Amino acid sequence: MAQQEPGGVSDAALDPTEFGRVQRPSRVSGIGRFTARRLLTGLGTLAFVLVFNFFLFQMLPGDPLARYKGAREISAEDLAALRQELESPLWEQFFNYVKDPLQLDSYSTIQGKPVWEVIADALPWTLILLGTSTLLATVIGIWIGIRAGWNRGSKFDKNSTGITLFLYATPEFWLGLLLILFFSTGFWIFPGIFPSGSAIGSGLDPWTVDGVISIAWHTVLPAASLAAVYLADYSLIMRASMVDELGQDYLMTARAKGLMDRAIRRGHAVPNASLPTITLIFLNIGFIIGGAITVETVFSYPGLGLLTWNAIQADDLPLLQALFLFFSVSVIVFNMIADIVIAAIDPRIRL
Amino acid sequence: MTTDTAPTVAIPSVRAIRWKRRQVATARFIRAFSRYRSGLFGVGILLFFVAVAVSAPYVFPEYLLDPNANLSNSVYAPPSAEFYYWMGTDDLGRSVLAELAWGARPSLVVGILASIMAMIIGTLVGIASGHFRGFFGGSMERLTDWFLVLPFVPTVIVLQAVLGETTIWITVIVLGITSWPGTARLVRAQTLSVEARPYIERAKVLGNSDWAQMVRHILPNVMPLVIANTTLTVAIVILSMTTLAFLGLLDPNLISWGGMLDSADATGAALQGAWWFLIPPGLCVIAVVLAFTLIGRTLEVVLNPRLGSN
Amino acid sequence: MSSSVEDVHTQTEIVIEVDDLHVTFEGREGGTARAVDGVNIAMRKGEIIAMVGESGCGKTTLARTILGLEKPASGTVLSHGEPLQYSGRALKTYRKNVQLVLQDPTGSLNPRHSVYEAVAEGPRTHGMDDETGRVSRALAMAGLRPPERFFLRYPHELSGGQRQRVVIAGALALDPDVIIADEPVSSLDASVRGEILALMLKLRDELGLTLLVVTHDLGLAWNIADRIVVMYLGRVVEQGPTEEVLNNPQHPYTRALLSVVPEMHGTEQIVLSGETPDPTKIPSGCRFHPRCQEVRDGVAEKAGVLAACQSVSPVILSAQIPVGETELGHDAACHLVTPPPTA
Ligand SMILES: Nc1ncnc2c1ncn2[C@@H]1O[C@H](COP(=O)(O)OP(=O)(O)OP(=O)(O)O)[C@@H](O)[C@H]1O
Ligand code: SF4
Numbered sequence A: 001m002a003q004q005e006p007g008g009v010s011d012a013a014l015d016p017t018e019f020g021r022v023q024r025p026s027r028v029s030g031i032g033r034f035t036a037r038r039l040l041t042g043l044g045t046l047a048f049v050l051v052f053n054f055f056l057f058q059m060l061p062g063d064p065l066a067r068y069k070g071a072r073e074i075s076a077e078d079l080a081a082l083r084q085e086l087e088s089p090l091w092e093q094f095f096n097y098v099k100d101p102l103q104l105d106s107y108s109t110i111q112g113k114p115v116w117e118v119i120a121d122a123l124p125w126t127l128i129l130l131g132t133s134t135l136l137a138t139v140i141g142i143w144i145g146i147r148a149g150w151n152r153g154s155k156f157d158k159n160s161t162g163i164t165l166f167l168y169a170t171p172e173f174w175l176g177l178l179l180i181l182f183f184s185t186g187f188w189i190f191p192g193i194f195p196s197g198s199a200i201g202s203g204l205d206p207w208t209v210d211g212v213i214s215i216a217w218h219t220v221l222p223a224a225s226l227a228a229v230y231l232a233d234y235s236l237i238m239r240a241s242m243v244d245e246l247g248q249d250y251l252m253t254a255r256a257k258g259l260m261d262r263a264i265r266r267g268h269a270v271p272n273a274s275l276p277t278i279t280l281i282f283l284n285i286g287f288i289i290g291g292a293i294t295v296e297t298v299f300s301y302p303g304l305g306l307l308t309w310n311a312i313q314a315d316d317l318p319l320l321q322a323l324f325l326f327f328s329v330s331v332i333v334f335n336m337i338a339d340i341v342i343a344a345i346d347p348r349i350r351l
Numbered sequence B: 001m002t003t004d005t006a007p008t009v010a011i012p013s014v015r016a017i018r019w020k021r022r023q024v025a026t027a028r029f030i031r032a033f034s035r036y037r038s039g040l041f042g043v044g045i046l047l048f049f050v051a052v053a054v055s056a057p058y059v060f061p062e063y064l065l066d067p068n069a070n071l072s073n074s075v076y077a078p079p080s081a082e083f084y085y086w087m088g089t090d091d092l093g094r095s096v097l098a099e100l101a102w103g104a105r106p107s108l109v110v111g112i113l114a115s116i117m118a119m120i121i122g123t124l125v126g127i128a129s130g131h132f133r134g135f136f137g138g139s140m141e142r143l144t145d146w147f148l149v150l151p152f153v154p155t156v157i158v159l160q161a162v163l164g165e166t167t168i169w170i171t172v173i174v175l176g177i178t179s180w181p182g183t184a185r186l187v188r189a190q191t192l193s194v195e196a197r198p199y200i201e202r203a204k205v206l207g208n209s210d211w212a213q214m215v216r217h218i219l220p221n222v223m224p225l226v227i228a229n230t231t232l233t234v235a236i237v238i239l240s241m242t243t244l245a246f247l248g249l250l251d252p253n254l255i256s257w258g259g260m261l262d263s264a265d266a267t268g269a270a271l272q273g274a275w276w277f278l279i280p281p282g283l284c285v286i287a288v289v290l291a292f293t294l295i296g297r298t299l300e301v302v303l304n305p306r307l308g309s310n
Numbered sequence C: 001m002s003s004s005v006e007d008v009h010t011q012t013e014i015v016i017e018v019d020d021l022h023v024t025f026e027g028r029e030g031g032t033a034r035a036v037d038g039v040n041i042a043m044r045k046g047e048i049i050a051m052v053g054e055s056g057c058g059k060t061t062l063a064r065t066i067l068g069l070e071k072p073a074s075g076t077v078l079s080h081g082e083p084l085q086y087s088g089r090a091l092k093t094y095r096k097n098v099q100l101v102l103q104d105p106t107g108s109l110n111p112r113h114s115v116y117e118a119v120a121e122g123p124r125t126h127g128m129d130d131e132t133g134r135v136s137r138a139l140a141m142a143g144l145r146p147p148e149r150f151f152l153r154y155p156h157e158l159s160g161g162q163r164q165r166v167v168i169a170g171a172l173a174l175d176p177d178v179i180i181a182d183e184p185v186s187s188l189d190a191s192v193r194g195e196i197l198a199l200m201l202k203l204r205d206e207l208g209l210t211l212l213v214v215t216h217d218l219g220l221a222w223n224i225a226d227r228i229v230v231m232y233l234g235r236v237v238e239q240g241p242t243e244e245v246l247n248n249p250q251h252p253y254t255r256a257l258l259s260v261v262p263e264m265h266g267t268e269q270i271v272l273s274g275e276t277p278d279p280t281k282i283p284s285g286c287r288f289h290p291r292c293q294e295v296r297d298g299v300a301e302k303a304g305v306l307a308a309c310q311s312v313s314p315v316i317l318s319a320q321i322p323v324g325e326t327e328l329g330h331d332a333a334c335h336l337v338t339p340p341p342t343a
């Protein structure tokens, strides 16, 4: 019965799960329209971040001139221009900022290079680390979650839930420190076989075989630290969604009809239950780009995280401001990708 | 409506019955909660750390933490039989055991206070964005989305710089400000499903204002979920605080587990094999975070915020 | 049937009137659903009107619009001749007089509120005096006696029928003139239905309430209503005094509805063809023509109205008493009944 009671919104729209994005019905339908609408809200968020970024950094106490000049060599002319800009009225500064929100000409005070160049140098390392750890966390986490959820109450479920809860509670940098203690320093019976500083052996060219092997070797420990913590997150969510999904009527009937467990699992339960986990994975990718700070610091891994830490230490405001923008944008973008991917898989979300 | 007799219910008895009902409900809740071993385990760990936090000043006198009062001790001395030095010494020759005990205090205080702050903001914004259609509700929803994307560490750094010194209260505020959007989203989704219930329609027809609808009908029905969620938020806030301490972004005079790990990292404890300064603080963090996580997960099941039931 | 029926039709004090009401919803698939599409109804003081029609024909939407819970796309709701204002305060005052009883008594009561709180909610919100007195009188009137015994019960401790009585008491506590009940008994046991219906008759007789009862159930309409309004796809297709409509249905749709009621002996069951109608795609001409048995069986063609059925919309039934008459008659929006202007 297609009955609509007062309020008139269907259950799908009211899906009270944390990760199900709730949207009001509207005229728009189809994935193309959905994408367009989602891009629009993404742009809105971006506008907010830009404004927030400007005012937040404006409010910082202290002498802005010193901050923006830093240790860099600067001609008397440029200095005068910089001073004039910093002393102009707020609205004028804001106007200039809006004209050039990326601040393409701003310089990192520690490195004496344009900020975006500095970020571009560090980005590949972050991507390597992020890619490896996300791949590991996703594959292992989802596998554990499916198995535990499907065999709820089994020994595997109990053990894996215990372990993943423990990992979930672990600070990733502490895990990194332990891994260094055990597998880099070498401790007790553990061999110190993995390197723990930088991302590649010194003097090696990344585009040679030796270079690639060295990179892989350097990635093992930091990637393991990140992956361990995130796989905990994924397997817990995946398990919960599996358990939910198993309670659904259609699965009960399918099981009662004697369909092969494996077929049901592959064909129905897993695809439906993966949606929240997929959303979370994409969201986390956005966050890890800026969130691997501690792990990169612990391993002196030269990605964006370490760069952020150095910028903090040296009070390098222009760089920090650019990083702030970059991190926010990556979260916005991945958030958006998550929504669109989910909507493509599950038309209920699209409305 | 004139036919029937006046009522004869005395106010105190109404109160008494209501009180009785509360007691019964509480007893039922405790019974339901104690059926979950993992939840009880969480409560046990938590009680232990609360006891440690409360008794720390009495068991470990403050001089143990003073860098200048421990100059004669050797640095990174391994664990020994003497009670204060069961866990050896740190990079400044101080008792690691004393630091562990004192470190429980900021974790619990900041974790709980910041989560309460996040709970209040998140609940207000979540209910408002779910209840009001149109511009206001839309703005609240957008606001949530916006705060959700702010990068945590840079935001904290700049907020702290703007707010002045990094006292423990500033840390509470900063963590509260950055932790509410998750709660707001959850509360919004729950509000939408309460809104679809007929009793909200009835409340409107009976003349309730928006405020009354929210306070009388929506809030009580989202509260169980909010409580469970807040407990889980405490766990996340404690982890975030540990990260901040590790990055040297907390009050440097504050003894915290994350701060201990920062010192351990900075002075090469791992390279020197000083595991006693490295492993215990991390385990303490894990234990407390795990405790709140286990309690939160159990509350989620026990309070079972499925609508209409209860 | 109550003794006051005869008076009702000559009484002309109109409490609530709905004038050419249209309510639309933006559909998900892009279309606009015309849930209520041109309706005139006048509710006279002390009468019980039953509104019948199949699922999705717009009954709930009409009821909600009368209460100001939905804004009409066009047309007006009038209360004592005054158009309804949609400001918060005006609606509050209006709804003190016009109350709503919903289909699902379980969902209508906040599970966390006791019976006393549920019934006192209205008087408290309106700042009325003697709250406890009002609550117990309303509960007693709704048949929950002695009222004090129910004060501290929670909805889950009551039966479905008792819950519906609590909802009704909650409405009565405001001393309304009109109650709009949206399928008030359809979720209740057959045994309890009769009691709730008897209660509604009693409320009309003792308090002079005006009732609009939405229902699927023609048997129910027969039992309590003075007047019946039959809706099809957002429009009233037939209206008139209960006995006339049920004994002598004019509109093919009403006849089809009646033919499936077991108590209506003697008629052969009429099966409607075609799909259940979609308010985003209202057919041209008579909105019932794709399913009309008279069209299907060739009766319309013989009568020479087939073309009109397909292209000319029958007149919208009026709620006004025709000039020169003393009471509202029995009308149907069908070309077979009232020949189209061109024919
Ligand atoms: N809030 C809404 N948004 C969109 N469409 C709606 C909404 N409310 C009702 N509708 C649509 O309007 C039409 C009429 O619905 P309504 O609930 O008024 O029917 P009804 O006659 O009460 O049906 P039932 O007997 O099943 O209760 C339906 O097609 C329904 O889908
Ligand atoms: S107007 Fe024509 S189609 Fe409509 S009900 Fe009458 S006979 Fe049937």
Ligand SMILES: [Mg+2]
Residues within 6 Å of the ligand: C059, C060, C061, C182
């Ligand atoms: Mg209805």
